[in-house]
Amino acid sequence: MPLYCLLTPQGRLVSCLSGALMLYSCSAPAASSSAPPVIAPDSTVQVAAGPQYLRGPVHQFFWGRHYRKIWAEPVRAPVLNLRTAVPGGLTPIQEGGSFQTKNLRLVDRNGVQYVLRSVDKDATKALPPRLQNGPIGKLMKDQTSVIHPYGAYIVPPLAEAAGIYSTNPRLVYVADDPALGKFRKSFANALYLLEERPEGDQSLVSSFGHSAKVESSRKVFTNIRYRPDYEIDTRQYLRSRLFDMWLGDWSRREDQWRWASFLTPDGTTRYRAIPRDRDHAFFKFDDGFLTKIISWVKSNYQSFHKEIRLSDVEGLNRAAEPMDKTLLVYLTADDFRQVADSMRHQLSDAVIKKSLTVWPANIYKLSGAEFEEKLRSRRDQLPMVAAKFYELLSRDIELPGTDKPERFVIEPAGEGKVRVRVYQQHMQHADSLSGQRVFDVSQTRSIKLYGLGGDDIFELEGLPDKRFAIGIYDGAGQDIIRQKLDTPSDIETSVTVFDSGDGNTLNLSKAIKIEPYQPRANEFDAAGWLLRHRLF
Known part of the structure; x- marks a missing residue:
């Protein structure tokens, strides 16, 4: 049953919590709590996002005051009319969401997508079914009150002032609308944020x-x-x-x-x-x-x-x-x-x-x-x-290349400093600089360079301060790792080359430590990097 507080056109304020726990009396006759009243399209309702989060002082002492008063405060929200919300109307196409938020994807007649995101949350979906309705599940649901239900409202003007892109959420109430189709049972009678879905062609949206x-x-x-x-x-x-x-x-x-x-x-x-x-x-x-x-x-x-x-x-x-x-x-x-x-x-x-x-x-x-x-x-x-x-x-730097050939250049840059430059290799013209940075030993203790795929080149133009722990990982290609031969051999350094043994060419002094290693499948190409760092 939906968790909401509704002021009907007749003036009755109803608070529902797991089947209507409370009833606030007003001057008009009581409305049934078993089903929400029919609401005319293009009207407004007075609705609280979560009156069930308003708990007593003992509970609040142990489990927090949070934003409970805000959740229980009724606000006026327009009823979303899917037929007239945008020219040509909106058609529901897909249900989604995370472990907390319930989402409904909508599309207009031009293929532009929008999303309804539930204001109320339910983190219990992350629990096994047997725990969702027990004490743990109820406590997790109660902690939804840590979120300000209308916090997203104030973000767009702040983001615009800061020069940051943002979505533009609009608070709406979704009634028991037949236009919801097969999603009617799951999404009717609740508050949502309606916003553009940032995907595809957004050439008309300034905030993207x-x-x-x-x-x-x-x-x-x-x-x-x-x-x-x-x-x-x-x-x-x-x-x-x-x-x-x-x-x-x-x-x-x-x-x-x-x-x-x-x-x-x-x-x-x-x-x-x-x-x-x-x-x-x-x-x-x-x-x-x-x-x-x-x-x-x-x-x-x-x-x-x-x-x-x-x-x-x-x-x-x-x-x-x-x-x-x-x-x-x-x-x-x-x-x-x-x-x-x-x-x-x-x-x-x-x-x-x-x-x-x-x-x-x-x-x-x-x-x-x-x-x-x-x-x-x-x-x-x-x-x-x-x-x-x-x-x-x-503190600890990880600097990846790409699956195309790069040239990494490592050189001392003064007392306690090392410069790393990364170039994109070209066959027909000079290599182009992709990025560079000077690292200070007072801030950085380790630097790891990853060639990933491609036939890369690693060049040591002098030996960096031994206080830097520098690791060179060759990656999936057949790489060249070389050092200026005029570098004195008695200088101490902490550079280690991790050689996968796949045909690399090494031209290094005895000051450079070489360690064989066996990377896991695809670990140090682009696909492996994305998987290893959860960047997908």
Whole structure:
């Protein structure tokens, strides 16, 4: 039975929880709780997203206050009319969703896709069926209250101000509409967010950069590891990631992204990040006795506090770490500082205050002052947080090539520093620089270079500081690994070549350690890299 609170046209306020636990009396006759009333298309309803989360003081002491009052507060929402929502109407085509959110994909007459995402969540779907309706399942369902049901509402104006792409969710109520077809039973009588589905041709959507081709993470990561003529706009991705931290959105795994593609004048395809699914933004978890203890163990369960503690930055970014380490590897400390500083200025007090006014007045009354204070405070911490983020990503570097031939050049760059340059090899003209970065031993302890596929070249132009642990992995091709012969042989270094023995040419001094290794099938080509780092 749906979990909702509905104000009918007759004035009766009904609260349903597992078959109607409560009934709030009004002046009109009582409405039956066994079935929702018929609602005319193009009307509005007064509805609460989750009145069942409003619990007593003892429960809240142990399991958190969270956003329970917000979930129980009725808001006015328009009833979605599938026949008139867009010209030609919307047709439901596919049910989907994660372990928490229930989704329904819709398509218009031009093939443009939209998605309905349930405001209420149900994490119990991740449990075995025998546990879903027991005490554990009920507790997991109760913890949906850690999410602000209308948090996604305020993200688009903030994202626009910060120069970040975003979806544009609109709160709607789906009644018992025959146009739902075979999805009627599962999706009728509940609140949803209706938004564009970032996929395919989005040339008419400004918040996706008017991209004519939006692609999935799986497609994009495959392209950039297979061929060097695909690249990520890394500063724009960094901007998006700092924005995530500002919102306290810790669940940013690869499926939470889509990518707008653009063709550059030199024929390269450049991808710009489109964050989606803000379910875990503004997370409020550690305000109960037991949930606080759990947050110490599950350090990625970061709550939306006034301060972004530096000790929390690692946990806050754990879900996105494989992406971050791969996509941000060439950015410098200056890049991180510049992006953070610009965002701090773009996200002004006026921008923050205006973004919160998109909430219904009663929701703003409950959350507005709290969010305004927290967003201002967290914004001012962005440069400090960016510096910590850079520090974490710089400890251990993994620098992959592609399945095409590359040339890796390693050379000392001063006391305690080493420079790594990666070139795309060309047969007909000079090699072109794909990326470079200088690493400092005070920040970086290990650097691993992966040739992946293709016949790669690794060149040591001098021996780097021995405090760097540098590993060279040849990959799937027949590679050349060579060192300048005039390098003194008595210099100590910590460079190790991992040789798979598939016909590589090694021209190295005794200062370089060579270790045979047997990679697992496809481990160090593009397909293996994607699998190993969950970038699919």
